[in-house]
Amino acid sequence: MLEVIGVSSIEQLFDEIPAELRFDGLKDAPDAMSEMEVAQLMQQRAQADGQPLCFIGAGAYDHHIPAAVWEIAGRGEFYTAYTPYQAEASQGTLQLLYEYQSMMTALTAMDVSNASLYDGASALAEAVLMAVRANRKSKSKRVLVPRSLHPAYRRVTHNIVRNQGIELVELPFDRNGGHTDPAALEQFVGEDIAALVIPQPNFFGVLEEVDALTDWAHANQAMAIAVVNPVALALLQPPGEWGSNGVDICCGEGQPLGAPLSSGGPYFGFLCCRQAHVRQMPGRIVGKTLDLDGKPGFTLTLQAREQHIRRSKATSNICTNQGLMVTAATIHMALLGGEGMERVAAGCSANIGLLTDMLTGISGVETLFERPVFHEQVVRMPLLVKDVLRTLSAHNIQGGYDLSTDYPELGGDAVLICATEKRTRVEMERFREKLERLVQMQGMKSCGAMPDA
Amino acid sequence: MLIQEQSREGRRASSQAPLQQVGQLSIPARFRRRSQPALPEVSEMQVVRHYTRLSQKNFSIDTHFYPLGSCTMKYNPRGCNTLAMLPGFLGRHPEAPENHSQGFLACMHDLQESLKEITGMRAVCLSPAAGSQGEFAGVAMIRAYHDARGDTARSEILVPDAAHGTNPASAVMCGYKVREIPTGPEGDIDVDALRQALGPQTAGIMLTNPSTLGVFDRCIGEIAGLVHEAGGLLYYDGANLNAILGKVRPGDMGFDVIHINLHKTFSTPHGGGGPGAGPVGVSARLEPYLPVPMVQKEGDSYRWLTEQDRPDSIGRLSAFAGNAGILLRAFVYARMLGRDGMARVAEYSTLNANYMLKKLQKAGFEAAYPNRRATHEFIITLRREARALGVNTMDYAKRLLDYGFHAPTTYFPLLVPECLLIEPTESEDKDTLDAFIEALITIEEEAESDPELVKGAPHTLPVKRLDDVRAARELDLAWKPGAE
Amino acid sequence: MSNLPTELKYAKSHEWARDEGDGTITVGITDHAQDQLGDLVFVDLPEEGDSVDAGTDCAVVESVKAASDIYTPASGEIVAVNTALADSPELVNASAFGDGWLFKVKMSDPSELDNLLDADGYQAVAAAEEH
Structure with a gap:
């Protein structure tokens, strides 16, 4: 090969790199490991993290994933293909994405879906940018965002949109219900608002008054953006039917559809909208068309919105989607079907009810908000949550998400717990029992019956 | 046939969902949906068969040579996948407490440290979810740096005309105007044009080096000097890091901030278009602004650094820590390559590209930059063929599919007409490269003797050439119940 | 490019303008421009009543690639847009100087038309691009 090129060494192929910039080799990087050695290292590290019992939700949910999902999604033909630029050689991925888009529109009752974004939080940021572009009636770049929305989503959205002059205005939550009281919007009537974000369920697991909020947005010339949990949608009213006319844009985290918890990623964000706004939608979109023989086929379409054509005027800088995760989600939804999804959602709903009953049976443990929830609940503890969680985790139980950092107004004793369909009565009983003992011991300690540890 | 079209009322994959019926629900009726979503009603076997068949309609690295320029479609070792999916990693909740996280965080920390040395940067954050998010983070840090110094008149990011479209799009998302810098005749940046474009309005420049033209920009030292002199910062788009791994480092070239496409250089799967991972690295002056979370080692234990620890950070760009499972794969890959393997990646990918370039030139194809060495990729232009034979680059690309090769990147970069950007990667052997070259030569002959054959390609795939215009004019983006 | 209408004015950026004699102009893109773009799939038009400044972008034409x-070649107010293009963007391909017009502007400063090229001038610009 060197002879064909006309050089005497491989090193000569790098002779256009200025010598003074050349690097004389890595020093700190470790020696190569064989697959066996690296497997031993990884197994050891994976085991170190254990397999604790998980009652944390907070945006990532521990659902059962049917075995067939990753058996098929992991096939090399899906796993090692790239963005389907050559449509004729990518009909598998393209048809699957079209099926995915169809499933998402069925689930959300929206007109169109894109082929996915990075995650739920960045999908919301893209939805906000999209709403500001699409709302021709609004000249302001003000977007109303409830404080009951996932705190990381609020931060990510702020971080992504702030350099484009968009202002996110926080809406307070009702301290009894844990929801956004539609009356809190009265102060904005008559003001120029580009969009209103509506989570369902919200970060506290609480169900919002989505009909009233959607109608308020439309009455005030604002776009309504739904942020939803796709599993919950098997039971809950879909955003396309909220209020009189449904929302304009709907987005959320796709992880509950077949993606393992996996330390927070890879997941995928989904984004759906009304037909009228499709050209403002960022990301890949697959369309059905015909080939030269008139046979149906699938191809990427509306690409003139995208960065590789439109460059600085693109709808977004996003390049790929989360193809593999969407592959899993599509197979996941196909396996469960509407009824299976409904059973999963109903199992979640029943389990959080059961867990709430069990925990609030402990003296001093009570729910914080009175409104209905999906599969999460905020519970007030008679102790500092920080300490409770630390002790529980030593017993291999992850007892929930401490709200004190994100919501200091709730104090240090509020915890967000989650029970998906996977949690068994035995597991919940274990949680209850450990918590009860902890509360009892602490009670004794605070009475002076036990010395401080 | 779509999975939706195979649906039959009442059919189910019954053991996949909880067995108990939907009983009494505590959710009031007014919050509930009126009917079940119209998802497919099919059996487990139907699902498995349907998606297995769909997979077989794809070209992929596992089945085909995939020389897609700028995408680094190298072999994805199976061990990386298996080990990233060990139950302890797969089941770990992103908000898991630190005592259930040390194994995972150790991997993240090791990867973070390795990337520092490989790129020559001061500090690295792993969390951006893809190249474009890494770019966004990089430009946002440049902005944060200038803003923190009260240097707010800098309104412009410079981008070479050969750059990936994500570069200008990312700059605009960060509130900057974009000015294009032309490329000189030999593929290096036009330094005189750059000099004229620089000024007090310059926030920075975004460069890919080796560039998307398949050549190493020899003036990089001078460019870095000029931009820094003007008060701007240099952003390195790591799309082509594969070509220089262990040979020359972005940090040594003078870059202030970089992103690395782990799905390219570190061989994580492309997955039909993602997920990727786009860690960012910075020089000392940008360190305070790195996104969160980052991993820190304290004594023998590891923890995430968050907003509370890093008040000047541009913040988080995804809800948790980015595409953690992809980062694990990259970590395993880096460990299997080891210190010496890194440089071998650059050597063999560069060898393969230069070999193909020379062979194709000898066969009569026109190189876009005939006087230059190829890096890990190179461009040939078919403008002569397009003019003389009426057969264009897209026709060649489609015909290559008939010969069992995925097409190279076509019509990018925009400044070379009728171009093919070819990146063989280090994974491929000489026989495969030769077979691909033979196929291009055969297509050239076909284009001369029977142009319609090439223009009508592909002929052997599940569908013939698709009507893109129809797809965009008569939008059909979702199957709806009742529609056939 | 033999049939370049001589009664029109042209911009280097490939728009044409027809002075309707009543203070308005009709604007479209040239046949050369539509040919370069290929089959159009979408035209994004301004809204009636929008005010526009000469030389600023106020519409987008999209092909697949x-x-x-x-x-807009002149400043003023948008008084009409070609609504037929919403369903039939291909009109621009079929009849760039006729049924494929884009919008009409009521000019605030008709002298701006003097800055535009005549048919010969535009012909030279377009020919130089094709080289």
């Missing part, structure tokens, strides 16, 4: 901004 490209999207191109359209700059």
Whole structure:
């Protein structure tokens, strides 16, 4: 090969790199490991993290994933293909994405879906940018965002949109219900608002008054953006039917559809909208068309919105989607079907009810908000949550998400717990029992019956 | 046939969902949906068969040579996948407490440290979810740096005309105007044009080096000097890091901030278009602004650094820590390559590209930059063929599919007409490269003797050439119940 | 490019303008421009009543592989847009100087038309691009 090129060494192929910039080799990087050695290292590290019992939700949910999902999604033909630029050689991925888009529109009752974004939080940021572009009636770049929305989503959205002059205005939550009281919007009537974000369920697991909020947005010339949990949608009213006319844009985290918890990623964000706004939608979109023989086929379409054509005027800088995760989600939804999804959602709903009953049976443990929830609940503890969680985790139980950092107004004793369909009565009983003992011991300690540890 | 079209009322994959019926629900009726979503009603076997068949309609690295320029479609070792999916990693909740996280965080920390040395940067954050998010983070840090110094008149990011479209799009998302810098005749940046474009309005420049033209920009030292002199910062788009791994480092070239496409250089799967991972690295002056979370080692234990620890950070760009499972794969890959393997990646990918370039030139194809060495990729232009034979680059690309090769990147970069950007990667052997070259030569002959054959390609795939215009004019983006 | 209408004025950015004699102009893109773009799939038009400044972008024409901004050749108010293009963007391909017009502007400064090229001038610009 060197002879064909006309050089005497491989090193000569790098002779256009200025010598003074050349690097004389890595020093700190470790020696190569064989697959066996690296497997031993990884197994050891994976085991170190254990397999604790998980009652944390907070945006990532521990659902059962049917075995067939990753058996098929992991096939090399899906796993090692790239963005389907050559449509004729990518009909598998393209048809699957079209099926995915169809499933998402069925689930959300929206007109169109894109082929996915990075995650739920960045999908919301893209939805906000999209709403500001699409709302021709609004000249302001003000977007109303409830404080009951996932705190990381609020931060990510702020971080992504702030350099484009968009202002996110926080809406307070009702301290009894844990929801956004539609009356809190009265102060904005008559003001120029580009969009209103509506989570369902919200970060506290609480169900919002989505009909009233959607109608308020439309009455005030604002776009309504739904942020939803796709599993919950098997039971809950879909955003396309909220209020009189449904929302304009709907987005959320796709992880509950077949993606393992996996330390927070890879997941995928989904984004759906009304037909009228499709050209403002960022990301890949697959369309059905015909080939030269008139046979149906699938191809990427509306690409003139995208960065590789439109460059600085693109709808977004996003390049790929989360193809593999969407592959899993599509197979996941196909396996469960509407009824299976409904059973999963109903199992979640029943389990959080059961867990709430069990925990609030402990003296001093009570729910914080009175409104209905999906599969999460905020519970007030008679102790500092920080300490409770630390002790529980030593017993291999992850007892929930401490709200004190994100919501200091709730104090240090509020915890967000989650029970998906996977949690068994035995597991919940274990949680209850450990918590009860902890509360009892602490009670004794605070009475002076036990010395401080 | 779509999975939706195979649906039959009442059919189910019954053991996949909880067995108990939907009983009494505590959710009031007014919050509930009126009917079940119209998802497919099919059996487990139907699902498995349907998606297995769909997979077989794809070209992929596992089945085909995939020389897609700028995408680094190298072999994805199976061990990386298996080990990233060990139950302890797969089941770990992103908000898991630190005592259930040390194994995972150790991997993240090791990867973070390795990337520092490989790129020559001061500090690295792993969390951006893809190249474009890494770019966004990089430009946002440049902005944060200038803003923190009260240097707010800098309104412009410079981008070479050969750059990936994500570069200008990312700059605009960060509130900057974009000015294009032309490329000189030999593929290096036009330094005189750059000099004229620089000024007090310059926030920075975004460069890919080796560039998307398949050549190493020899003036990089001078460019870095000029931009820094003007008060701007240099952003390195790591799309082509594969070509220089262990040979020359972005940090040594003078870059202030970089992103690395782990799905390219570190061989994580492309997955039909993602997920990727786009860690960012910075020089000392940008360190305070790195996104969160980052991993820190304290004594023998590891923890995430968050907003509370890093008040000047541009913040988080995804809800948790980015595409953690992809980062694990990259970590395993880096460990299997080891210190010496890194440089071998650059050597063999560069060898393969230069070999193909020379062979194709000898066969009569026109190189876009005939006087230059190829890096890990190179461009040939078919403008002569397009003019003389009426057969264009897209026709060649489609015909290559008939010969069992995925097409190279076509019509990018925009400044070379009728171009093919070819990146063989280090994974491929000489026989495969030769077979691909033979196929291009055969297509050239076909284009001369029977142009319609090439223009009508592909002929052997599940569908013939698709009507893109129809797809965009008569939008059909979702199957709806009742529609056939 | 033999049939370049001589009664029109042209911009270097490939728009044409027809002075309707009543203080308004009709604006479209040239046959050369539509030919370069290929089959159009979408035209994004301004809204009636929008005020526009000469040389700023106020519409977009899209083909499968490209999207191109359209700059108004004169300042003023948009008084009409070609609504037929919403369903039939291909009209621009079929009849760039006729049924494929884009929008009409009521000019605030008719002298701006003097800055535009005549048919010969535009012919030279377009020919130089094709080289």
